Amino acid sequence: MKAEIRKETDDGYGVSVVDNNEVKHKIGVCYDGEIDGHIQDRYPDKAAERTHSEGEHVGHARRYAQYYVARETEHDTIPWDLDGDRFEEVRQALEGLSDGEIETCFGELLDQSLSHYDDDPEVDIGDTSRPHELPAEKIGPEGAVGYKQEIYLDAAGEIEAVSGIGIEYYVARGERRTVWHGDGLEREPDACVDILPAPLVDPAPFRDYLSYNLRCQIRDCYLMRGMEPPAEYKVLGHGQYRFTGKYENFDLYPPYHLIDADIPGYTHEFRPDLPITWGELAGMTDPGRGDSLYAQIKGALFSR
Known part of the structure; x- marks a missing residue:
């Protein structure tokens, strides 16, 4: 360009x-x-x-x-929703939050995400309940839904406020809607996390999940103006949901949203703050077992 x-x-x-x-x-x-x-x-x-x-x-x-x-x-x-520099400011502010601050700002979003695993015996959701019921008009399986939450910075670059939760879902093929529960400030947000349900039960890895989502969104900002992103944003994974259909269906784009996509120069780099060390994690896996690596480690990662 x-x-x-x-x-x-x-x-x-x-x-x-x-x-x-x-x-x-x-x-x-x-x-x-x-x-x-x-x-x-x-x-x-x-x-x-x-x-x-x-x-x-x-x-x-x-x-x-x-x-x-x-x-x-x-x-x-x-436009605010394609401003990668502003997203990076929000990402840095987000990474500086303590576990308690994550609970205060994003605890409801964490509960909403985790509620999708209430029937999974390998994920201990404790007494978590779903804050907002899924819309009755939603089509597809329960997990076919996305969640949004807007973030506002103050003049010092710290998180001043967050909005309520937006539930994004399909009512027909190609027809997507978003319903919001709660309001934000009366100005444009500085960023909006846009996530899929994930079996993350603690604030620290959930903070890392939100941060990585913003990193993928910054990738999207570059790609949507025809540019290759800088190396630190050449990452694979879910960014802004509105671009997923482009990555899935348009010949112009590789599938940047897929964590195992083979795209030269791009890698999946989500590394959450884990309750065990990476050395301990490696010791728990056995490539010779018939089940997946996820099945082998999820009890250690996703239980309280």
Whole structure:
């Protein structure tokens, strides 16, 4: 991706972008980040007539133009939900929280996630109960659901507040909805964790799970503007759920969301704070056994 600011207008900038297909775009980016004009001569003008890959290249050009203006000027033109630098600030603040602070901020989210394992004899959920029932209109198995929680930083870069919990689910093939329980602050959040249920029972590994999710989301921010992320964000795993369908179905993208995907330069690096050492963990596994490594170790990792 390449860009150049060609002119400044009354309400923004005219930006020239060359995408990864070497197609040139002329894009108007307002001071607030709104796109108020987009001309290119290679792809169909109507979105419905573009292939998936063509549509993604058009989206990359727009988001890269917003990113480039933010980088080159004093204007904040990146949408909050694609602002990787802000996500990293939140991630660092999150990693600094104590177990007690995790319980205070994210205890309800932890309980909601853990409630999916109440029938698993290998996961000791204690007296955990589900804070919010799943919507009756949800289709698919119980675990086919995602959870969100918005995070707000204060002026010092510390976590000031969190929102209620958002439950994301499908009501029909290709039709996804989110219902929120509780409110956030009356401003845009600095980030939003976006997780799948996981059998993590303690605050410390759950904090690491949230942090890793944000790391994957930062990867998504780069990929969605046609860029390769820096090395520290070349990680595999679930990031923002809205991009999972692209990674699963569009030829343009490898499956970045899969932890065992074979993508050169990318690795799965989730290493939670465990109740035992990695040496002890290695001693518990036996490749010669017929069951999976997960089955061999989950009693040590996911029990209170």
